[in-house]
Amino acid sequence: MNQEQVQSDVVKILDDITYDWDLDFDGGIAAGTWLVADLDFGSLDVVELFVALEDHFGRRFPAQTLLMTEDGNYIEDLQVSALVAFVYGILEGEPG
Amino acid sequence: MSTVVIGLDGATHAVLDPLMDVGVMPFLRSFCSAGVRGDLLSTTNPLTPPAWTTLATGCHPGRHGIFDFVRPEQAAYGIYVKLNDSRDVRCPTLWDQVSAAGLRVGALNYPLTSPAPRVQGYVVPGFVSARHLRRAVHPPGLYDQLAELPEFHTHHLAWDFDTEQKAVQPLDPGEHEGWIRHHIERERQWFTVLDHLMQAQPCDLTAVVFDGVDKLQHLAWPLIDLDSFPESATDEQERLRALCLDYFRRLDSYLERIFERAGPEATTLIVSDHGFGPSHDVFHLNVWLRDAGYLRWTDDGSTAEGADAMFATRHRTQLFDWGHTTAYGLTPSSNGIYLTARPGTAAYDRLRDELIEGLSGVPLVEAVMTREEAYPGDQAHLAPDLTLRLRDQGFVSVIDAGAPLRRRPEPRGMHRSEGVVFAAGPGIPAGRCIDACSIADIFPLVLHSLGLEIPAGLDGRLPVQIRADAPLTGPAVGPVARPGNGDGDADADLTADEEEAVFAQLRLLGYME
Numbered sequence: 001m002n003q004e005q006v007q008s009d010v011v012k013i014l015d016d017i018t019y020d021w022d023l024d025f026d027g028g029i030a031a032g033t034w035l036v037a038d039l040d041f042g043s044l045d046v047v048e049l050f051v052a053l054e055d056h057f058g059r060r061f062p063a064q065t066l067l068m069t070e071d072g073n074y075i076e077d078l079q080v081s082a083l084v085a086f087v088y089g090i091l092e093g094e095p096g
Numbered sequence: 097m098s099t100v101v102i103g104l105d106g107a108t109h110a111v112l113d114p115l116m117d118v119g120v121m122p123f124l125r126s127f128c129s130a131g132v133r134g135d136l137l138s139t140t141n142p143l144t145p146p147a148w149t150t151l152a153t154g155c156h157p158g159r160h161g162i163f164d165f166v167r168p169e170q171a172a173y174g175i176y177v178k179l180n181d182s183r184d185v186r187c188p189t190l191w192d193q194v195s196a197a198g199l200r201v202g203a204l205n206y207p208l209t210s211p212a213p214r215v216q217g218y219v220v221p222g223f224v225s226a227r228h229l230r231r232a233v234h235p236p237g238l239y240d241q242l243a244e245l246p247e248f249h250t251h252h253l254a255w256d257f258d259t260e261q262k263a264v265q266p267l268d269p270g271e272h273e274g275w276i277r278h279h280i281e282r283e284r285q286w287f288t289v290l291d292h293l294m295q296a297q298p299c300d301l302t303a304v305v306f307d308g309v310d311k312l313q314h315l316a317w318p319l320i321d322l323d324s325f326p327e328s329a330t331d332e333q334e335r336l337r338a339l340c341l342d343y344f345r346r347l348d349s350y351l352e353r354i355f356e357r358a359g360p361e362a363t364t365l366i367v368s369d370h371g372f373g374p375s376h377d378v379f380h381l382n383v384w385l386r387d388a389g390y391l392r393w394t395d396d397g398s399t400a401e402g403a404d405a406m407f408a409t410r411h412r413t414q415l416f417d418w419g420h421t422t423a424y425g426l427t428p429s430s431n432g433i434y435l436t437a438r439p440g441t442a443a444y445d446r447l448r449d450e451l452i453e454g455l456s457g458v459p460l461v462e463a464v465m466t467r468e469e470a471y472p473g474d475q476a477h478l479a480p481d482l483t484l485r486l487r488d489q490g491f492v493s494v495i496d497a498g499a500p501l502r503r504r505p506e507p508r509g510m511h512r513s514e515g516v517v518f519a520a521g522p523g524i525p526a527g528r529c530i531d532a533c534s535i536a537d538i539f540p541l542v543l544h545s546l547g548l549e550i551p552a553g554l555d556g557r558l559p560v561q562i563r564a565d566a567p568l569t570g571p572a573v574g575p576v577a578r579p580g581n582g583d584g585d586a587d588a589d590l591t592a593d594e595e596e597a598v599f600a601q602l603r604l605l606g607y608m609e
Contacts, residue, residue, distance in 0.1 A: 021227060047179055048228040051211055060183075064169060064176030 001091060007031060007084040013052050014039070014080070031081040046078075053087060061090055097522075099363045099545045101303040101538070102354060103151075103206070104347075105144060106310030107368035107516050109135070114322050120345050123352035124518070127366070128527070131520025132562055135371075135532035140470045141431050141483060142370035142511040145180060147535055148207045148305070151369065153187040154539030154554035158473025161186040162208060164430040167478060177426075182208050182221075186475055188551075190301065190542055191215050197548050199300035204290055206305050217299045220289065222307070226254035242289055252278075253285040275315060276339045279308030280346060287350040294357045300546055302358070306347060313372045316340055317509030324374055324507050363521030363545040367538055371512035375490035376504055379460045381425040381433070382493075384500035388454055390447075392420035393496060422447060423481075428491040432480025439481070451482060460501060462487045489513060519562050521545065530561040 014029045018039055025038045035041040041049070050063045066086045067074055116125040139146045139157055145165055146157040153160045162180055169176045185208055194201045195215035203209055203219045210221035212234035219234040220242075229250055233239040242248055283306050290304050318324040319337045326333060355364050385391040394417050416424055422436045433451065437444035452464045463485040467476045470483040484492060490510035517533065519541075520526075536556030543550050544558055 017228070017231065020230065044179075044225055045227060048225075048231075051181065052231065055211060068176060 001088075003084065003088045006088045006091065007080070009056060010053070010080065010084050010087060013049070013056060017045070017049060017052060029080065031079070031084065033080045034077050035080070035083075036077040041078075057087065057091065059090075061087065097361065097363075097545075097547055098298070098300050098302070098358060099521075099542055100354060100358045100365070101301070101542060102351060102364070102366045103148070103303070103305035103307075104309045104366060104368050104516070105148075105305055105307035106313055106370060106372050106511065107366075108313075108371035108373070108512060108514065109133075109516055110371070110373065111313065111320055112516065115341070115344050120341050121348040123348045123355070124366070127351070127355065127364075127518055127520055130526055131364075131518060131524050132526075132528045132530045133516070133518045134530035134561075136367055136515040136517040136538070137532050137534050138370035138511075138513045138515050139535065140465070141429075141485075142489065142513050142515075143429055144307075144310070144369055145207050147369035147515075149185055150555075151367065151535050151538045152189045152191070152206065152208070153185065154536050154556040155187045156471065156473060156536060156555045158467075158471035158476045158479070159187055159555065161475035161478055163432070163471065163479045164427055166427065168426065168434075179223075180208060182211055182213065184208075189213070190303070190539060191219065193543065193551070194301045194546060194548065197546075199546060199548075200298070202293055202297065202299040202302045204293075204304040205286055205307065206303060217301075218293060218297060222305060223255050225256065226250045229254045242292070245288060245292055248288070249281075249285060252281050253289070272316060272319075272336050273339065276312060276336065276343060279311050280339075280343050283308050283343070283347060283350065287353070291353065291357065294354070301542065304354075306350070308343060309347070309368070310372075312340055312343060313509035315509070317372070317374055318506055321374065321509070361522060363524070364519070365538065365541070366516070366518040367535075368515035368517075369535065371514040371516070372509050373488065373512045374507035375488045375510035376507050377460055377488065377490075378493050378497075378502045378504060379458065379484075379486060379490075380493045380495065380497040380500050380502065381484070382495070383497050384455070384458065385423050385425070385433075386496075387500060390421070390423040390451070392417040423451060425492055425494040426480070428494055430480055431484045431486070431492055433482040433484070435481040439477075444481075448481060455482075455484065458500070460486050460488075517562075523563055528561075530559070533559040533561070 011029050014033075018029075021040065023040055025033075025040075027033070027038075029039070033039065035046070035049075046063070046067070050061060054060050066078070066083070069075055112121065112124060115121045116128070139150050141163070143164065146160075146162050149160050149162040150156055157163050161184060164180070166177050166179055167184070169178050191201050191203055191209070191213050192215070195213070195217065199216070201215045201217040201219075203215075205220065205222040207222050209219050210224050210232045212219035212221055212232060214234060218238055220229075220238075221232050224232045230239040233242070243250070286304060286306060290302070294302060313320060316336065318326070319333065320340050325337065329337070351366065358364055382391055382393075386393065393415065418436075423433050425433055435444060435447055437447050448466060452466075455461050455464045461484055465483045465485070467479040467481055467483065471479045486492065488510060489512050514532070515535065517538070534556055536554065537559045539556050540550040540554060540558040541562060544563055550558060
């Protein structure tokens with residue numbers, strides 16, 4: 001599976017998660033979409049997103065390595081492109 | 097031959113008996129005459145996630161691995177606090193076992209059932225927010241059918257984490273009525289879904305949890321408990337008590353309709369995960385640890401807003417000054433203490449012994465247990481290093497305060513070990529009070545009632561006071577493995593080395609907001 005295919009799958013999952021949310025965001029979800037600023041994600045939505053990703057790709061992802069910064073804080077927002085790169089990297093065997 | 101398990105989260109005889117006596121719960125009264133009743137003893141820490149999981153697995157937390165709502169996981173730069181979900185349950189569940197035996201299972205609003213197991217039947221998980229309930233329901237497409245039911249409202253049915261957080265925080269004046277009405281409506285939604293599914297998709301095992309009992313008792317205990325209700329109550333207090341009684345009256349009618357829908361040949365169990373009682377005092381665990389020299393807050397950490405919230409989502413970095421902290425409480429609900437020393441070292445043993453000795457002198461503390469004592473089993477390494485039991489079985493506080501001990505302005509409802517079990521159906525004696533049994537005993541009881549063989553190695557035992565009859569004639573239940581957790585299974589990765597880092601650097605309780 002190449003990165004384009006991963007992105008296609010991630011976008012489909014995000015589309016499915018958010019399709020009945022009452023969002024102001026009217027552009028299609030793409031690499032440049034922000035989870036918080038555009039899709040109104042909260043902490044629990046991130047949890048559910050990872051459950052969906054793990055179900056789809058058939059493995060657990062170490063979300064904490066993506067969501068935490070070096071000073072132990074959480075990132076403020078996450079772009080789809082970064083999420084895709086993270087998922088692709090894990091699938092390709094990069095350490096979490 | 098079918099079985100219905102009705103869960104009443106936090107139900108206690110101390111509340112139900114007076115309600116039966118004054119005619120608020122006439123069906124439950126008649127149900128007692130038709131079957132047995134007794135205490136159902138909860139898990140070591142009587143808390144919803146571990147207790148319902150013990151009911152669903154027949155194993156205690158040291159084996160099923162669920163000790164709290166959340167669990168800490170190591171990240172490269174700190175601790176990541178994750179919500180437990182169904183994949184973290186380390187033992188086969190009723191849903192797995194019954195479905196694997198070729199029978200149909202329906203489970204509604206059970207904690208730790210999301211992601212939903214792919215059973216023969218249906219699962220509408222509990223602890224799922226409205227935004228995600230559609231995707232959480234099994235099988236796919238069922239949610240859309242439910243959404244067509246008259247007056248179905250996802251936001252009333254699902255968990256609203258902001259609202260549920262109130263269960264562990266004081267309500268503002270005037271909020272009680274909305275809180276009670278929220279749970280009246282929520283139970284109505286769950287009953288409507290259950291009633292529909294019992295007709296449209298009958299199952300061999302049907303299980304539902306009504307969790308409003310717990311929520312009302314937490315925040316409206318003085319209105320519900322006759323011993324706590326003020327003798328010279330105000331009109332407002334009388335009005336709110338009437339509203340609470342209306343909740344229980346409606347709940348009783350749901351029990352009756354479920355019982356009738358199940359039919360006379362069914363086995364019906366009404367159970368709770370833990371009991372309830374008044375708590376008059378607060379033990380600020382982290383304040384005690386600070387005063388004893390084991391913990392130091394950072395300047396920001398001691399004043400972190402809402403730090404007692406069970407579902408806290410704020411950033412809480414740098415809560416503790418790790419250069420001067422060796423022991424700390426993470427959540428109120430776990431009643432636990434984590435140590436920064438590495439298990440198996442002399443420093444760890446010394447610190448643990450010191451804390452046990454010191455805390456044993458605190459008037460509110462009834463017991464201090466090591467994790468081997470509190471949670472024997474192969475998952476004990478995931479438990480807090482020490483677990484407290486307070487004399488009133490309340491939860492500790494983990495926020496800063498002026499002193500370790502504080503009297504509450506009015507009693508609050510808190511969990512107790514003694515929950516309830518009522519059972520009626522074929523082979524169950526009528527009108528009998530039974531000795532207390534363990535919540536782990538419900539798993540074998542349910543399998544037995546369905547004619548299924550009880551697997552070896554459970555912590556629970558078939559309570560012969562309830563069912564001493566009938567040889568088993570149904571299909572044997574073979575071993576059912578839990579689904580694998582994949583390469584990224586963080587719990588499996590939580591080795592002793594990482595644990596040291598976890599406990600040395602723990603400094604947040606929140607997610608992304």
